[in-house]
Amino acid sequence: MGMFKRMKDMKDMIESALGMVAQAQQPGAQAQQISAAQQAAYQAQAMRAAGPQPVGAEAGADWEPIAGVSIAASRGIQPAAWPTAHQGWDERMKRDRAVAQFNQLYRAA
Numbered sequence: 001m002g003m004f005k006r007m008k009d010m011k012d013m014i015e016s017a018l019g020m021v022a023q024a025q026q027p028g029a030q031a032q033q034i035s036a037a038q039q040a041a042y043q044a045q046a047m048r049a050a051g052p053q054p055v056g057a058e059a060g061a062d063w064e065p066i067a068g069v070s071i072a073a074s075r076g077i078q079p080a081a082w083p084t085a086h087q088g089w090d091e092r093m094k095r096d097r098a099v100a101q102f103n104q105l106y107r108a109a
Contacts, residue, residue, distance in 0.1 A: 030108075037105040040098070062096045071103050 044063040066088035067081040093100040 033105055033108045037102065037108075040102040040105065044102075062092045062099050066092075071099070071106060 065085075067084040068078070069081055069085035069089075071089060089099075089103075093103055
């Protein structure tokens, strides 16, 4: 009887350890998502700072604010600007997968 109890205790301990490992990995996954979002924001900022882009880089305009609102603005948006900005960002996310992906990563962060 003692042997079965020890085996059950060992099984419970292993399951607990696996749970702790999974928990410990979650912040790492979140950090990767945040890093990807920050990198995308940095690249967008660098594109704006670079000025006009050569032919074939028209997608750079998809990162410009609409009615003064950027994707990253989550607080302090003027109510009057929201409808125009919301509609414009929806259209951009439908047109450009990179903009949509950045939005998803930003929300996850």
